[in-house]
Amino acid sequence: MSTDIAIDIDRALDSALNDAGEALQLRQRALGDADLRAALRGLVDGPPATAAECAPEDAARRAAAHFILGHDKDVPAYARQAATHRSLYVAGLSALYLSSLVEAEELLARCIEIEPRDEQARLALAALQAILGRGDDAKTTLGENTRQTDRPQVLYVLGTIAECEGEYAEAHKRYQEALALDPDHVDSLFRMAYQHDLSGDDDAAIALYERARRTKPTRVNVLVNLGVLYEDRGDYRKAVDAYRSVLDVYPNHPRARRFVRDAESSQSMVLDEDTERNEDRRNQLLVTPISDFELSVRSRNCLAKMSIRTLGDLIQRTEAELLSYKNFGETSLQEIKDILDAKNLRLGMRRDEVLSAAEEMPTLPEIPNDSERSEALATPVADLDLSVRSSKCMTGLGLNTLGDIVQHSEQELLRMKNFGITSLQEIKTKIAKHGLNLRKQ
Numbered sequence: 533m534s535t536d537i538a539i540d541i542d543r544a545l546d547s548a549l550n551d552a553g554e555a556l557q558l559r560q561r562a563l564g565d566a567d568l569r570a571a572l573r574g575l576v577d578g579p580p581a582t583a584a585e586c587a588p589e590d591a592a593r594r595a596a597a598h599f600i601l602g603h604d605k606d607v608p609a610y611a612r613q614a615a616t617h618r619s620l621y622v623a624g625l626s627a628l629y630l631s632s633l634v635e636a637e638e639l640l641a642r643c644i645e646i647e648p649r650d651e652q653a654r655l656a657l658a659a660l661q662a663i664l665g666r667g668d669d670a671k672t673t674l675g676e677n678t679r680q681t682d683r684p685q686v687l688y689v690l691g692t693i694a695e696c697e698g699e700y701a702e703a704h705k706r707y708q709e710a711l712a713l714d715p716d717h718v719d720s721l722f723r724m725a726y727q728h729d730l731s732g733d734d735d736a737a738i739a740l741y742e743r744a745r746r747t748k749p750t751r752v753n754v755l756v757n758l759g760v761l762y763e764d765r766g767d768y769r770k771a772v773d774a775y776r777s778v779l780d781v782y783p784n785h786p787r788a789r790r791f792v793r794d795a796e797s798s799q800s801m802v803l804d805e806d807t808e809r810n811e812d813r814r815n816q817l818l819v820t821p822i823s824d825f826e827l828s829v830r831s832r833n834c835l836a837k838m839s840i841r842t843l844g845d846l847i848q849r850t851e852a853e854l855l856s857y858k859n860f861g862e863t864s865l866q867e868i869k870d871i872l873d874a875k876n877l878r879l880g881m882r883r884d885e886v887l888s889a890a891e892e893m894p895t896l897p898e899i900p901n902d903s904e905r906s907e908a909l910a911t912p913v914a915d916l917d918l919s920v921r922s923s924k925c926m927t928g929l930g931l932n933t934l935g936d937i938v939q940h941s942e943q944e945l946l947r948m949k950n951f952g953i954t955s956l957q958e959i960k961t962k963i964a965k966h967g968l969n970l971r972k973q
Contacts (some may be wrong), residue, residue: 732952
């Protein structure tokens with residue numbers, strides 16, 4: 533490593549330890565600066581091997597270096613060894629990025645004990661206390677900062693306190709005010725997204741989580757919550773992408789590792805089920821007897837003499853083959869083509885083309901008889917294999933069987949707390965498989 537780079541790294545680390553904003557900017561820069569990353573890795577990979585072996589000054593530099601590199605799990609040990617208020621604050625941010633809230637609170641509280649005038653740490657701790665449900669502690673920690681409503685971070689903290697006290701409209705207003713001052717204020721984006729997430733407005737939540745995701749380095753909780761929402765709506769590809777984005781930075785992150793396995797398994801299962809279902813529909817389509825269709829006597833007799841008894845037999849023939857048969861003319865050909873067209877088929881089709889046609893054919897649920905309907909109405913909601921969100925909504929609403937569900941209309945369900953459009957569509961799809969529908973308004 534050259535002397536110039538060593539001097540630049542020294543200055544960078546000093547700046548990171550003296551200004552959290554500078555630390556975040558360096559963290560952003562390190563994503564695209566290979567020289568910076570190499571120089572920082574040279575520092576953190578060198579001796580001594582553990583934080584406990586470092587002198588306090590060296591431990592502080594390493595805490596900052598790990599933070600800039602995004603090695604959040606390694607920061608706290610070096611920060612505790614350094615025991616300076618700035619290194620502890622940086623470690624608190626790292627713990628927040630990993631959603632380790634209890635550890636973050638302990639680190640930030642120690643930071644303020646050492647330096648009570650550290651306003652950045654004070655604001656971060658106040659927000660964390662509110663999120664943990666301790667609004668009075670948050671107000672005490674915030675102190676006189678409550679009047680500084682021209683600062684996005686203060687507005688964000690006020691939003692978390694309002695949210696803690698159940699004033700969700702006030703919280704939403706505060707987050708919007710923070711975003712008006714700083715459109716990329718990731719904390720406000722996350723809390724607004726989380727509010728929509730809890731209320732069942734998945735589309736709004738996803739849009740906000742995606743905005744927060746564009747702020748680099750992306751927070752783990754943003755990616756995990758986004759993955760869960762995509763998984764709930766059955767978009768397993770996007771869910772896997774979100775979880776893998778966590779693992780790109782934190783390869784051993786336990787929740788992300790578990791979630792990505794589940795999402796990949798679900799993705800494979802859905803693909804296998806779709807393939808099997810479409811194969812069944814294709815086979816059912818191909819064995820449909822020609823006698824099921826209203827053909828003219830001439831056409832029916834011609835097909836019978838050609839040993840064409842099913843749709844599968846028919847589509848293997850070409851127009852030229854049919855027209856070459858005695859008494860089979862253009863009128864009969866058009867009659868056949870009209871029937872096939874109604875089934876999304878045509879003469880001369882290949883097997884894989886039939887499979888695609890089967891996929892596009894709508895599936896209509898069978899209408900149950902009275903006995904079957906009674907059995908369907910008694911089916912427990914637990915048997916529907918609902919997403920976690922929809923299942924919790926059903927339990928919270930006291931809906932235990934399909935009979936309980938179908939007593940309600942779409943409008944009635946949507947008026948219920950935490951029940952959104954995504955859950956409604958899932959419920960409608962599930963009960964339709966039992967030949968049931970929601971009550972008409």
